[in-house]
Each structure stands twice: as C-alpha cells, then as structure tokens.
Amino acid sequence: MSIALTSPVMMILGGVWALLALATAVVWWLAPAPESELRQRIRSWWLIVALCSLALAFSRAAALVFFGLVSFLALKEYLTLIPTRQTDRRVLFWAYLSIPVQYFWIGIEWYGMFIIFIPVYLFLLLPVAMVLSGETQGYLRAAGTLHWGLMSMVFSLSHLAYLLVLPEGEYPQVSGPGLVLFLLLLTELNDVAQYCWGKLLGKHKISPTVSPNKTVEGFVGGVLTTVPLAALLAPWLTPFSVLDSLLAGALIAVAGFFGDLSLSALKRDLGIKDSGNLLPGHGGILDRVDSLTYTAPLFFHFTRYYYF
Amino acid sequence: MGYAALRWLFFLLIVKPFLLLAVGVNVRRRDRLPAAGPALIVANHNSHLDALVLMALLPLWLLPRLRPVASADYFLSNRWRAWFATRVIGIIPVTAGGGCSHADVLGPVRDALAAGDIVIFFPEGTRGEPERLGKLKTGIVWLVQQVPNLPIYPVRLHGLGKVLPKGDWLPVPFFCDAWVGEPLRWRGDRRQFLTALAASLGG
Numbered sequence: 347m348s349i350a351l352t353s354p355v356m357m358i359l360g361g362v363w364a365l366l367a368l369a370t371a372v373v374w375w376l377a378p379a380p381e382s383e384l385r386q387r388i389r390s391w392w393l394i395v396a397l398c399s400l401a402l403a404f405s406r407a408a409a410l411v412f413f414g415l416v417s418f419l420a421l422k423e424y425l426t427l428i429p430t431r432q433t434d435r436r437v438l439f440w441a442y443l444s445i446p447v448q449y450f451w452i453g454i455e456w457y458g459m460f461i462i463f464i465p466v467y468l469f470l471l472l473p474v475a476m477v478l479s480g481e482t483q484g485y486l487r488a489a490g491t492l493h494w495g496l497m498s499m500v501f502s503l504s505h506l507a508y509l510l511v512l513p514e515g516e517y518p519q520v521s522g523p524g525l526v527l528f529l530l531l532l533t534e535l536n537d538v539a540q541y542c543w544g545k546l547l548g549k550h551k552i553s554p555t556v557s558p559n560k561t562v563e564g565f566v567g568g569v570l571t572t573v574p575l576a577a578l579l580a581p582w583l584t585p586f587s588v589l590d591s592l593l594a595g596a597l598i599a600v601a602g603f604f605g606d607l608s609l610s611a612l613k614r615d616l617g618i619k620d621s622g623n624l625l626p627g628h629g630g631i632l633d634r635v636d637s638l639t640y641t642a643p644l645f646f647h648f649t650r651y652y653y654f
Numbered sequence: 655m656g657y658a659a660l661r662w663l664f665f666l667l668i669v670k671p672f673l674l675l676a677v678g679v680n681v682r683r684r685d686r687l688p689a690a691g692p693a694l695i696v697a698n699h700n701s702h703l704d705a706l707v708l709m710a711l712l713p714l715w716l717l718p719r720l721r722p723v724a725s726a727d728y729f730l731s732n733r734w735r736a737w738f739a740t741r742v743i744g745i746i747p748v749t750a751g752g753g754c755s756h757a758d759v760l761g762p763v764r765d766a767l768a769a770g771d772i773v774i775f776f777p778e779g780t781r782g783e784p785e786r787l788g789k790l791k792t793g794i795v796w797l798v799q800q801v802p803n804l805p806i807y808p809v810r811l812h813g814l815g816k817v818l819p820k821g822d823w824l825p826v827p828f829f830c831d832a833w834v835g836e837p838l839r840w841r842g843d844r845r846q847f848l849t850a851l852a853a854s855l856g857g
Binding site for chain 2: 418419422423425426430432435436438439442622623624
C-alpha cells in the first residue's frame, strides 16, 4: 500500500523545508527574544512540517493514521472547550470511535460510505443514544454542538485524506500525496500571507466583531498571493488546467478565510482567545486546522467534480 | 524487586501512553516539582486518574519512591484490587474516620515520609464534585507537623473529573491541566496554612 512518491512531491517538500529555514533565519533576526511568540510559532511550524512530510513520504497507511490523529486531537480540543452534559459521556465516546471508522472507509476507498457515514448515520444515531439516556434538558444544544464538531473536525478534515486515494489511472503524473500537499501548502501559506499583508498594510477591519485582526488588505493580499502560487504549483502536483488552477487558488484563499473566521466566532462565543496550547505560538490545534475545515471539503469536491 | 519493574513497565507502556494520547495533560511549571524525597505532593481530587497523573508528572526513575495515599476501604476491598494497588501502584492504604486519632490513621504516611519517600496526598479525603474544591480535612495539618521542614508541593488538577468521574469506569478523552503551585511549608499557623493550600488548589 505504499505510495509511489513522484519526484515533484519530493522537490516541493524540499522547497518547503528551504522556505521554513529561510523564515527561521528572518524571524531569528526580527525577534531576538528566545521565547517570543514568533519564535515559538516557527518552532511549532518545524514540528508540523516534519510530521506532514513523514506522513506523506512514508506510506498511505501512515498518512491515514496521521490525519486520523489530527481529527482526534481537533475533536478532543473542541469537546474540551464546549459545555457537554455528563449524561452524554457514552455518546461522546462513540463520537470518538467514529474517527477510526471514517478513516477506515477511506483506506478501503468506499466513497459512498465515506460521504454519508457522518452526515447521515451519525447525525441520526448519536441523538438516538442521547434520547435513550432520557435526559431532555439541553438536548438540542448537545446534539447540535456534537454534530457541528464531528462535521468540522472529522468529516471535513477527512476529505484531506480522501485526496490520497483519488487518483487512479487517469492522470499517471498526479499522486494522492501531491494533491494533499497542494491543498495543505496553499491553505497554510494563505493564512501566513493574510497575516503578513494584514500586519504590513492592514487598515480596514473586515469583521471587527468576530476577529479584529482581520483586514480587507490582509484578505486581498492573501488572495493575490495564493492565486499565482496555485498556478505555479499546479503543473507539478495536480491535473489542473491553468484556468482551473487559478480557480482552485481563489477557492482555497476565500474558503480558508471563512474557515478561520468561523472558528474565531466559536472562540468569541465561548469567551476564549486560543483553543488550547498544543502548538506553542499558534495556540491549540483548532487554531491551525480552522482554515482546513473549509478548504479541504471544498477543494476536494472541486477536484473530484472536474477531474476524477 | 520484581514489583518495581512491574510498576515501571505499567507506567511506561500503559499509563504514560494513555495520558499522552487519550487525555493530554498540559502541565505548567513542572520544574517546581521535587527531585528527591522526603516531599509531600498535594492535589484536589476528582478522579481515580488523579494519582496516576501526579505519579506520571515525575520522572520514571523516581517511581519506586512515589507513594499515593489511598482509602483502604476501597482499594483493599478485594484481593486483586488490593494486590494491584499495593504492589503495582504502591499505595499507602489508610482507613479514615471512626473516631481514630490522626496517629492511628496517618502513622504509615508519616513513616514513609520519614523514610524519604515522595507522598501523594489528597487533603479533601475523597473524590468530590468536578472543578469544586471540597473542605480540606485536618489530616494534612497533623501530617505536615510530623516531619520538620517538609516541603509541600500543591498541584491543581483540572478536567480529570470529566475524563473519569466518580462512579464511572469508562474514560472519555478530554484535554486536562495540571498547575504546579509555589511550594509551601508549615509555619505554625493552621488557618493561614489551610487558606494558602486551598488557594493554590483552586478553592
């Protein structure tokens, strides 16, 4: 089951490591304090890049386990943040168990089950488990918040992993890890580009009540960085035509922005700043995968509809 | 010492991986914890996992010196549980209540401290409501007076009562926190000591 790594994936991964080395040098020069947030953030980036590279380069099974773990940590962080009812302990346990099952469908390439397991079966069955406990106080809130978490952290993020098993035959130069790398790289670079453009030129707040740091300039700068980058990377990693690669870049930039905002709204609602402290300098894991919960399913269906 | 090896393996292969993956304990100020005994680690108590978490906070090579104080009524209630609790975990069983003097109840704990062990002690006496500090019992005051200059390390635990609450056997994953507070010492004032201790345990 090992993934035949096409050399473009290796070369681009090499480029990512070089870029990170460069960013490290710049940040070390910009932020001399050893425990500054920027330095912590770079250190966490090294960890993220190393783990993603390993997962993508090793084998399909390793990549599925890795993305399953990311879903698990994200769901755990989400369920730690939101209020849950003690009567739902067993329901939450089943919700966690759905993660290996969802990634198992991907492993056996059962698309039909992968796409309905959470939105249909768990949507109906977990509330049944809640009803059987007999507690009606807070029922809608419990069922609704749990399903939102499963859809975002498990269903949406697992689309990233389904990209691994998409290409079969039609495009011999395109590999699953290549598509994953394309999506991951553009989503994260879009986040970074939005942040940098916002810091440099940001003036007009785009959504002051949800996330005061987001500006029109940051958002536009992100789109204008991500779209050409998508066109540059697409011939190496994807089967996209030039027009489609521009569209994919725009889709990732806009979707990533709203994924980020959606999680910011959640944090505002709960009255917290960071979702956790798993990744020093970033916050929790939700602070890192927020954009992906939007870009992964949207990019996946764009790719699947037009090419597979 | 076959049991020392068993305890070491139990923590290395089961407790540590479980706490890392299923729970995820975020520890703040681990550097404040003791490197050697005698020492008393005290914490708020909501879950059977509390003692395991506290034991796992310290390096593996200190395991033979770690002794959690636990209720004899519960942990010695059947042969297997008693074997596991006293041999593998290394608890000091105590029987609370019933008009006994502190010396009768906590004598073995004092002896362990005198022998240089690191004792883990829950001053509430029992597991309470999650995230609510119960009233601290007087046993702790008696105990810290027995060993001169005993350093006391308060650790505030949060979230473990959600992972494995009282009366349930199925652990459910949540992230948890452990805050190691400023070490305390007995200065002769009972009320001041209890207030400071309760404050550092989140009371």
